[in-house]
Amino acid sequence: MGGLKCPSCSLAYTTKDLRDTRLPRILKCGHTCCEACIRSRASETHVCACPMCKDQQTFPDSSSIQALLLDRYVLASEAANTRQYPTSSRGPNMAPFNLTMISAAKSKEATKKGLAGVLCDECSSCPATCRCDTCPTNFCKKCFDQLHRLGKTMRKHRPIILSAGFASVQTAMCKEHDRLLEFFCKTDSQAICTFCAVMGDHKQHDVVPVIERNRTALQELKPALDEASKPFVGLKRTAKKLEAICNSSEADYVTLVGQVESEFQHLHGLLQLRLQQVLTDIKKITKPTCREFKT
Numbered sequence: 001m002g003g004l005k006c007p008s009c010s011l012a013y014t015t016k017d018l019r020d021t022r023l024p025r026i027l028k029c030g031h032t033c034c035e036a037c038i039r040s041r042a043s044e045t046h047v048c049a050c051p052m053c054k055d056q057q058t059f060p061d062s063s064s065i066q067a068l069l070l071d072r073y074v075l076a077s078e079a080a081n082t083r084q085y086p087t088s089s090r091g092p093n094m095a096p097f098n099l100t101m102i103s104a105a106k107s108k109e110a111t112k113k114g115l116a117g118v119l120c121d122e123c124s125s126c127p128a129t130c131r132c133d134t135c136p137t138n139f140c141k142k143c144f145d146q147l148h149r150l151g152k153t154m155r156k157h158r159p160i161i162l163s164a165g166f167a168s169v170q171t172a173m174c175k176e177h178d179r180l181l182e183f184f185c186k187t188d189s190q191a192i193c194t195f196c197a198v199m200g201d202h203k204q205h206d207v208v209p210v211i212e213r214n215r216t217a218l219q220e221l222k223p224a225l226d227e228a229s230k231p232f233v234g235l236k237r238t239a240k241k242l243e244a245i246c247n248s249s250e251a252d253y254v255t256l257v258g259q260v261e262s263e264f265q266h267l268h269g270l271l272q273l274r275l276q277q278v279l280t281d282i283k284k285i286t287k288p289t290c291r292e293f294k295t
Helices: 035-041 062-066 072-084 099-113 141-147 194-198 210-294
Strands: 024-026 032-034 047-049 056-058 130-132 159-161 183-185 190-192 207-209
Touching: 024 210, 032 035, 032 210, 035 047, 035 062, 072 210, 130 141, 183 194, 183 210, 207 210
Parallel strands: none
Antiparallel strands: 024 032, 047 056, 130 159, 183 190, 183 207
């Protein structure tokens, strides 16, 4: 149970102090309302309309409100909740941890610090935080800014923020000359460095920059990507529909639970009123008999 509340003010009933005005009182209709709301509703006309069923009840004075039966079902429920979920701990009414927000915060923090084990290829001391979209190199922010402000062409380069998906990305180096693989040999279909292209085994081959080869490969893949994106769009639509259904089901569940709790609280109120009436009747019947025996 998520905590019972007054149907008039939507505040939780209290069990801390019997003098507190948010004590749960049972009206003659069987519905429960906090004492403060009953007093407020009956303050001018001495008549209180039940916030649930609109049934009216007259209260000539303040003592008649205090004479209303306390809802022991509500008091017991609140006492149980207080014992099970003390104020210092996370109770059922408190909002659950947002795992998405926590995950996003961790991801943001990781981006600020850089990826563990991936160092800047320029200074080799600071963690890499980005990768140039043109140079096949990992940089820390300081090195990227320093190197890419030197010329007009370099200033066109853009940093790609490294994330967990880039953890395994390492700068591609030529095994023979230990230099960046900046070119692509179309003759042998392999990436090569500057030395390979100018002085090595590939100097007479058809060589193009890696960036140009990547653009060509991307254009070749575009029809396949377009074809693959069609079912992906359909899957995204289906996912949105399923999410809407789940949200609707969750809202329906919360509403249904609230209605069931409200109905059972009303039944408990009626039972308590009936119990009080039966006990009063028994008292009326047995009192004269007791007097006769005493005399």
